[in-house]
Amino acid sequence: MSLLALERISKRFGGLLAVDRVSFAVEEGRVVGLIGPNGAGKTTVFNLITGNLRPDAGTVFFRGQNLHGQAPHRIVALGIARTFQSIRLFQGMSVLENVLAGCHCRMQAGLFSSLFHTPGQRREERAALAEAQRVLAFVGLLAAANQVAGNLSYGKQRLLEIARALATRPSLLILDEPAGGMNEQETAELASLIARLRVQGLSILLIEHDMRLVMRSCDHLVVLEYGRKIAEGTPAEIRSNPKVIEAYLGADTDDDDAA
Numbered sequence: 605m606s607l608l609a610l611e612r613i614s615k616r617f618g619g620l621l622a623v624d625r626v627s628f629a630v631e632e633g634r635v636v637g638l639i640g641p642n643g644a645g646k647t648t649v650f651n652l653i654t655g656n657l658r659p660d661a662g663t664v665f666f667r668g669q670n671l672h673g674q675a676p677h678r679i680v681a682l683g684i685a686r687t688f689q690s691i692r693l694f695q696g697m698s699v700l701e702n703v704l705a706g707c708h709c710r711m712q713a714g715l716f717s718s719l720f721h722t723p724g725q726r727r728e729e730r731a732a733l734a735e736a737q738r739v740l741a742f743v744g745l746l747a748a749a750n751q752v753a754g755n756l757s758y759g760k761q762r763l764l765e766i767a768r769a770l771a772t773r774p775s776l777l778i779l780d781e782p783a784g785g786m787n788e789q790e791t792a793e794l795a796s797l798i799a800r801l802r803v804q805g806l807s808i809l810l811i812e813h814d815m816r817l818v819m820r821s822c823d824h825l826v827v828l829e830y831g832r833k834i835a836e837g838t839p840a841e842i843r844s845n846p847k848v849i850e851a852y853l854g855a856d857t858d859d860d861d862a863a
């Protein structure tokens with residue numbers, strides 16, 4: 605069984621069919637890239653997976669479970685975490701507090717134990733703190749734990765978003781343009797982070813316009829154009845697919861050869 609399977613999902617915005625009967629799967633432990641020109645429907649597909657939008661037709665399965673009608677927080681609890689194209693951090697809170705916000709969605713404590721600070725709740729808080737520090741160390745932000753999130757560089761804010769998503773202990777991590785706004789060194793660090801997550805067995809679904817990063821990091825690519833899937837395959841297959849070259853890669857193909 606695939607970890608994630610989309611079966612002929614469609615989404616219409618008024619007269620625009622933004623996603624048109626798209627099917628693909630993410631297997632356990634794989635890094636899958638969803639690519640295509642601007643407006644191809646990539647972010648809409650992500651929103652359909654994470655419950656931020658409901659499909660007009662088709663089904664999303666996660667570990668064989670139909671996600672239809674599940675609220676976004678329920679989908680996070682099932683093991684799907686995401687980052688957004690535009691950074692959505694608690695800008696005025698510390699780096700550590702931002703990651704703790706991710707940990708809290710895994711905590712069991714109810715209203716009673718939270719109000720009365722029961723030993724169980726204190727244990728959970730300590731565990732959350734340790735987990736947040738572990739995740740921050742993993743992405744290389746532990747030294748910045750007490751800084752205000754909004755003061756971090758853009759690239760570091762993106763890493764913090766990933767840390768917060770990781771703190772929910774996902775089995776599928778969905779990244780929407782994680783290298784957007786990053787400089788070359790930050791992008792290289794991101795590629796190494798993705799590789800380390802992959803080694804740990806995490807499955808990743810990625811939208812990214814940086815073709816070098818996509819070609820280097822992904823096992824499998826799915827290509828959208830005008831809401832439709834026009835190709836899927838390994839990076840090497842996609843790079844030489846004439847339909848894809850025409851639709852998307854175009855003049856960028858030289859650059860990809862360097863990847």
Ligand SMILES: Nc1ncnc2c1ncn2[C@@H]1O[C@H](COP(=O)(O)OP(=O)(O)OP(=O)(O)O)[C@@H](O)[C@H]1O
Nearest residue numbers: 617620622640641642643644645646647648649689
């Ligand atoms: N909430 C919405 N209401 C109306 N139209 C929308 C909405 N969200 C997306 N669209 C339209 O749907 C199409 C697909 O948008 P989407 O953001 O999914 O594309 P994308 O492939 O992620 O693009 P980009 O690479 O530029 O982020 C676009 O034409 C967009 O304008």
